[in-house]
Amino acid sequence: MKSIKLLSIFFLLLISCKKKEIYAQEPSKKEQKGAISGTDYSKESLDNLLKCGDYSYMDGYFTVPDNGCIYNPKTSNKLGNVEVYLIPKNRLNENIDFEKEESKVGKLNIDDLKKLYDIYVLIIDKRDLTYNANMDIPYYPKYPHKQSIFKWTNGVWKKILTLNISNDNNNEYNNWKSNVLGNSNIKQSNQDVVLKGDYSIKTKVESVETGEPIEITFYFNFEISQAILSIGTNNSLEAFCEGTYSVTQNKGIFKLIYTGEGTCTSDLEESSFFIKKENNQYYIKSKRFIDFEWHLLNRK
Structure with a gap:
């Protein structure tokens, strides 16, 4: 009889622990206080995500690479699987040391990050995650699931969009990244940049003697x-x-116009060159080239 009582007490304790585990997934009253409209995320909990990992520079923005910030209730990320994107409000210098800039971003406090960057936070809520201790990423999303996108704007966190992800092939996520993060790179490139130094390109032109294609090298300083x-x-x-x-430069495109006193064609467009910058590389084209296509401009 005594053993039955002990066994009953054991089961009661086990059920109690399970309930605590389930309730631990629910937002606490403290979390609910000051929650963002339409969510159970507080300003503080979203702020903390900005320091959830080390940032790396991509094409026009900083982010925590690989899988972002995986849900871990023992750390600052108690909300779910998270991606954070920081888009500089001011254009970065083309010759910037990106490793130093990444280190600088890591040392900024949350208020400074909000001043210097447009910030987007993407969250797959913990309720939409499945746990598997044997996987490299212990928490991974179930299908279908929702992904909420928040932006820091006008001094508050605003939920600007909810993505409905039905399966691995769903395009909503990739379309958002392309439209927002892709445009961040265009925004950077459309601002005035400084082109300095020595560059060259080896390409085919039409020979003035024979009219046949020949290969020559153009060297620019x-x-x-x-x-x-x-x-x-x-x-x-x-x-x-x-x-x-x-x-001269217009909307991120350089135009080179001949002003020298040597021998040159009377066709202004044929003697001109156009240069653009994409993904930290310069590209050049000219009517003087046979194909009038963009070619990589190599830096010495």
């Missing part, structure tokens, strides 16, 4: 508002329009 072109070829007749070019 760029300053802030001008460039000097020299041409690598064994035939001096092909080295026309060498010398000084003015450099």
Whole structure:
């Protein structure tokens, strides 16, 4: 009889622990206080996510790489699986040391991050996660699930969008990243950038002697508002329009116009060059090139 009583007490304790485990998944009264409209996330809990990991620089933004911040109630992330994106409000210098910039971002406090960056936080709520201790990522989303997107704007966290993810092939998530984060890179590139240093490109042009395609190398030395072109070829007749070019910029596209006093074509468009910057690389095209396509401009 005594053993039966002990067994009953054991089962009661076990049930009590299970209930506590279940209730632990529910937001506490403290979490509910000051919750963001339409969610059970407090301002403090969302703020804490900004320090959930080390940031890396991608194309135009900073983020916690790989799988972002995985749900872990023992850390600052008690909400779910999280992705954080920081888009600089001011353009970064093209010659910036990104490792130092990443270190700088990691040392900023939450208030400074809010001042310097447009911030997006994506959350798959913990209720939509499945636990498997044997996997590299112990918490992974169930299907279907929702992914909430928050933005820090006008001094508050606002839920701006909810993605409905039905399966692995759902495009809502990728479309959002392309539209928002992709545009962050365009926004960066559309602002004035400084092109300086020595660059070259080896490509095919139409020979002035034979009209046949020949390969020559163009060497450019760029300053802030001008460039000097020299041409690598064994035939001096092909080295026309060498010398000084003015450099202007409109919506992220550089245009080089010949201003030198050497031998050059009377066709202004044929003697001009266009340069753009994408993904920290420069590309060049000209009507002088046979295909008039964008080519990688190599830095010395």
